[in-house]
Structures are given as C-alpha cells and as structure tokens.
Amino acid sequence: MSLRYKGLSEINGPLVVLDHVQNASFDEIVELELENGSTRTGRIVQIEGERVVIQVFEGTNKISLVNTTTRLMGHPMELPLSKEILGRTFNGAGKPIDHLGNIFAEKRMDINGLPLNPVSRVYPRNYINTGISSIDALMTLIRGQKLPIFSGSGMPHNQLAVQIVKQANIADKEGAGFCIVFAAMGVKNDVADYFKRSFEEAGVMERVVMFVNLANDPIIERILTPRCALTAAEYLAYEKDMHVLVILSDMTSYCEAVREFSSSKGEIPGRKGYPGYLYSDLASLYERAGIIKGSKGSVTQIPILTMPNDDITHPVPDLTGYITEGQISLDRNLDQMGIYPPVGVLPSLSRLMKDGIGEGYTRADHSALSNQLFAAYAKVSDAKSLASVIGEDELSDVDKKYMLFGNLFEEHFLNQGFDCNRTIDETLDLGWKLLSVLPRGELDRVDDEVLDKFYDHEAAVKEFGLKEEKFIKELERSVNG
Structure with missing residues (x-):
C-alpha cells in the first residue's frame, strides 16, 4: 500500500519540500498530482528526518x-528497455518524442546503474574505426574506453560528432552488433534537428538511440539525460551483446545544470561555483564505460565538452581529464585555417591505444608510425618557434623540410573533410607517404626493418605532386608563407 500526502510545506525553484514522511528512500521516484488533475514526476534528493526534498523533473510552475x-512510488527512476529502442528518439527523461508510441519494455533498469566490481572489468582492447585519420592513427579509440573531445565555443564539435556517428564501425569477428547511443544536452532546436536530420540522411538512424534535452527544457531533465543514455547503452551491451558507442554532448551544459541545482539546494559552492562533489558526479557517469567479464558487448564513451574561453584548466575539462583515458583537443588556429576536423595533435592522446593497436588489431606498423608522426609534428612546432625568433630565411635545410612536412601533414592528413571516410589502411599508408617527405635519417623512432618496407621518397613526390627540382621551391614557399 502506498501513502498519499496532501499539500506541500515549501516550494523553492525546482524543489518542493514535504514534511512528516516516513520510510522514504534517497532517489525514490515521486508522483505529484496537481489540482487540475495533471501529474508530474520527481525524485527525493534529500532526507532530513521526516522532512524530504523532492526534485520535480518538469519544474514547479x-x-x-x-x-x-x-x-511515493517505492523505487528509483527506471528506464523501460527493449531492443526496440534502436532507431528511436527520447527526451532527456527517457520518454519517446518521435510519435511512435511507448516502448514495450522487456526490462526496466535503474538509471543510476549498478555497482560494478572492478575485478569483473576486462582490460579494453581492439579499436573502433571512426574513419577520421587524426583519431584513428594518433589517438585511437579503443572499445571500452572513455575518450573525451575538448572543444571551444563556435568550433565544429557537433559536426565532428555527426561524422563519428555516420562512420564509426568495428571489425566484427564475433557476430556482435554495433550501435550508437547519442545524448544531446542543453542544445538549441536547430542543433537537435541537425543531429536527427543528419542521421536520417546518412541512413544510420536504425542503429542510433537518441536522447535529446533542449536548452528550454528543465535543467533537472538535463541531469537525467546522460544517466538514461548510459542505462540504454548498458542494456544493449550486457543484455544484447552489442558494442555500444555513447556520445554525450555537451557535458559542460550538464555540469552547469548540476551547478544550478546545487545552488538551489543551498549547498556550499566550490571552484567557479560548481559543487565540491562534481568530480564524483562526473566519475559516476564516465566510469560506466567498459567491458564486463562474461559479456561479449562493450560500452565506449566519447563525452564532448566545450571549454569556456578555451580554458583547459576550467573545472569541467580539468576534472574530466583526471577521470578519462586521454582526450581529443580541437585547435582553434587549425579551425581558423579552414582545416576540418581541427584536431590538435600535440595536446591530444589516447592512453589505452598502445594495447589496442598493432598486429591482430590494426596493423603491425601502426605504433611505430604513430610515434614518428608525433615526434615529427613536434619538431614542426619547434621549427615554427625558431623561425619566429631568427626568421624563416635563417632556418637550416632540415628545419625547412620539417616546415614543409607540417604544411603537408595539416593539408592532407588532418584536413580530410566531412564526407571523407578513410579505412585504417588508407590512413596508415598516407602517414608513411608524408613521413617519406623527410630525410630518412630524421625518422629515428622507427626500426630500419620497418623503414625498408614503408619509406619511399619517390612515392611521396608522386603523391604530393613535388618534382625533385620543385621540391626545394616548395620548401622555400612553406617558410615564406
């Protein structure tokens, strides 16, 4: 028997207070019936003796x-799930908004997830191919990994998210499926329409589950959105043996909602007004990625966040970097040069890629190529810094060749366009042709045996249209702008 309580003690923003409540549980779902007969849903977020604070999802207007x-419903918030969720669109609280009716639930799962024994985790191996050379070659996305994208205001992170959804795939040897759970938080109507329209036009909507929280939706719903998305992903991965890629955009909007909700509860603010528990709150989301022993499926996460004022020390990217296994940083200078995707190579890394690439996964030469490309591009940065001090004309011949390599690398490797989908072999072959522009003696991160197989200066000349006599002129052009 469930008890009904008449009247409220207090209303404060999205919160209502109820007194003289017994046997309430934290996170328990509550149903509020208004005087006009309509109902709203909430959850208990604070208990002080017989006084409970309820967070109302639809607002308290x-x-x-x-x-x-x-x-009081006697249970936490649960998401109805079945394989029918593939191809469907839901709001941030998990209710269908695509006019296709409710989900006939095969199972209902707590959106907060279940505690995961660390001993049951399987170390992530093998990779997800995104078709984007800079990511696949240099910061490879490994199944079961959490690899965020650090972006800035006005940069093409939404476009990059759509491209990843369109192109991402796995080498499916075990017969398991691949799908994507996409959660948009705090986006405008036109951005939400862009996501859905792009997925439909690309013909990938049948393998996508969308959760959309608009900018004018309640902030409480925004806090639920990533939890609903990850619950759907866990169901598909661990119950249906699918490999699931979860894209969460934009985590900064989520964190701002957490900050606003924390302020309404009167909690003591921490750095930049965010609550002191923001780290553990983000960890409760990010740590739901992984592979569980005995399950054929996996949950991989790409959280996307915009850094206010491009400040990587801001609490949201700062805490995210502590929890996740690397990051993909978008570079504003590359974006202003018209390079897409503008992935900043040097500040980006994938800490798990070393164990998910190479022979049996991508290709035996992948690790050597990646190390050498990083080293060569770092020397490009050094050459540019030196040129800014002593002038381009005073650079050595080797430095000029690095400047040429940098131009070609950005023009042909990083800049591939929105509709270009490269296989891993195409990406690695292109990387070797670019390295072949440099003198062989400069490639000190690669064994001679590998160089004998892949280093080919003539192929580089043919690939990039550089004849031998034109080669020096191209070097001069690269340093003179």
Missing part, C-alpha cells in the same frame, strides 16, 4: 502548496 497530492 503552477504547483499549489495546498492542493497537490504526493505519492
């Missing part, structure tokens, strides 16, 4: 202190 009836 038009709720009466006197005539509201509250009923």
Whole structure:
C-alpha cells in the first residue's frame, strides 16, 4: 500500500519540500498530482528526518502548496528497455518524442546503474574505426574506453560528432552488433534537428538511440539525460551483446545544470561555483564505460565538452581529464585555417591505444608510425618557434623540410573533410607517404626493418605532386608563407 500526502510545506525553484514522511528512500521516484488533475514526476534528493526534498523533473510552475497530492512510488527512476529502442528518439527523461508510441519494455533498469566490481572489468582492447585519420592513427579509440573531445565555443564539435556517428564501425569477428547511443544536452532546436536530420540522411538512424534535452527544457531533465543514455547503452551491451558507442554532448551544459541545482539546494559552492562533489558526479557517469567479464558487448564513451574561453584548466575539462583515458583537443588556429576536423595533435592522446593497436588489431606498423608522426609534428612546432625568433630565411635545410612536412601533414592528413571516410589502411599508408617527405635519417623512432618496407621518397613526390627540382621551391614557399 502506498501513502498519499496532501499539500506541500515549501516550494523553492525546482524543489518542493514535504514534511512528516516516513520510510522514504534517497532517489525514490515521486508522483505529484496537481489540482487540475495533471501529474508530474520527481525524485527525493534529500532526507532530513521526516522532512524530504523532492526534485520535480518538469519544474514547479503552477504547483499549489495546498492542493497537490504526493505519492511515493517505492523505487528509483527506471528506464523501460527493449531492443526496440534502436532507431528511436527520447527526451532527456527517457520518454519517446518521435510519435511512435511507448516502448514495450522487456526490462526496466535503474538509471543510476549498478555497482560494478572492478575485478569483473576486462582490460579494453581492439579499436573502433571512426574513419577520421587524426583519431584513428594518433589517438585511437579503443572499445571500452572513455575518450573525451575538448572543444571551444563556435568550433565544429557537433559536426565532428555527426561524422563519428555516420562512420564509426568495428571489425566484427564475433557476430556482435554495433550501435550508437547519442545524448544531446542543453542544445538549441536547430542543433537537435541537425543531429536527427543528419542521421536520417546518412541512413544510420536504425542503429542510433537518441536522447535529446533542449536548452528550454528543465535543467533537472538535463541531469537525467546522460544517466538514461548510459542505462540504454548498458542494456544493449550486457543484455544484447552489442558494442555500444555513447556520445554525450555537451557535458559542460550538464555540469552547469548540476551547478544550478546545487545552488538551489543551498549547498556550499566550490571552484567557479560548481559543487565540491562534481568530480564524483562526473566519475559516476564516465566510469560506466567498459567491458564486463562474461559479456561479449562493450560500452565506449566519447563525452564532448566545450571549454569556456578555451580554458583547459576550467573545472569541467580539468576534472574530466583526471577521470578519462586521454582526450581529443580541437585547435582553434587549425579551425581558423579552414582545416576540418581541427584536431590538435600535440595536446591530444589516447592512453589505452598502445594495447589496442598493432598486429591482430590494426596493423603491425601502426605504433611505430604513430610515434614518428608525433615526434615529427613536434619538431614542426619547434621549427615554427625558431623561425619566429631568427626568421624563416635563417632556418637550416632540415628545419625547412620539417616546415614543409607540417604544411603537408595539416593539408592532407588532418584536413580530410566531412564526407571523407578513410579505412585504417588508407590512413596508415598516407602517414608513411608524408613521413617519406623527410630525410630518412630524421625518422629515428622507427626500426630500419620497418623503414625498408614503408619509406619511399619517390612515392611521396608522386603523391604530393613535388618534382625533385620543385621540391626545394616548395620548401622555400612553406617558410615564406
């Protein structure tokens, strides 16, 4: 038997307070019936003796202190799930918004997830191919990994998210499926329409589950959105043996919602007004990625976050970097040069890629190529810094060749366009042709045996249209702008 409580003690923003409540549980779902007969849903977020604080998902507008009836449901928020969720679109609270009816639930799962024994985790191996050379070659996305994208205001992170959804795939040897759970938080209507339209036009909507929280939706729903998305991903991965890629955009909007909610509860703010528990709150989301022993599926995460004022020390990217296994940083200078995707190579890394690439996964030469490309591009940065001090004309011949390599690398490797989908072999072959522009003696991160197989200066000349006599002129052009 469930008890009903008549009236409320207090209304404060998205929160309502109810007194004299017994046997309530933290995170328990509550149903509020308004005097006009409509109902709203909430959850208990604070308990002080017999006084409970309820977070109302749809907001507290038009709720009466006197005539509201509250009923405790006796369970936490649960998401109805079946394989029918593939191809469907839901709001941030997991309710269908695509006019295709409700989900006939095969199972209902707590959106907060279940505690995962670390001993049951399987170390992530093998990779997900995104078709984007800079990511696949240099910061490879490994199944079961959490690899965020650090972006800035006005940069093409939404476009990059769509491209990853369109192109991502796995080498499926075990017969398991591959799908994507996409959660948009705090986006405008036109951005939400862009995501859905792009997925439909690309013909990939049938393998995508979308959760959309708009900018004008309640902030409480925004806090639920990533939890609903990850619950759907866990169901598909561990119950249906699928490999699931979860894309969460934009985590900064989520964190701002957490900050606003924390402020409404009167909690003591921490750095830049964010609550002190932001780290553990983000960890409760990010740590739901992984592979569980005995399951054929996996959950891989790409959280996307915009850094206010491009500040990587801001609490959201700072804490995210502590929890996740690397990051993909977008570079504003590359973006202003018209390079897409503008992935900044040097500040980006994938800490798990060393164990998920190479022979049996991508290709035996992948690790050597990646190390050498990083080293060569770092020397490009050094050459540019030196040129800014002593002038381009005073650079050595080797430095000029590095400047040429840098131009070609950005023009042909990083800049591949929105519709270009490269296989891993195409990406690695292109990387070797670019390295072949440099003198062989400069490639000190690669064994001679590998160089004998892949280093080919003539192929580089043919690939990039550089004849031998034109080669020096191209070097001069690269340093003179």
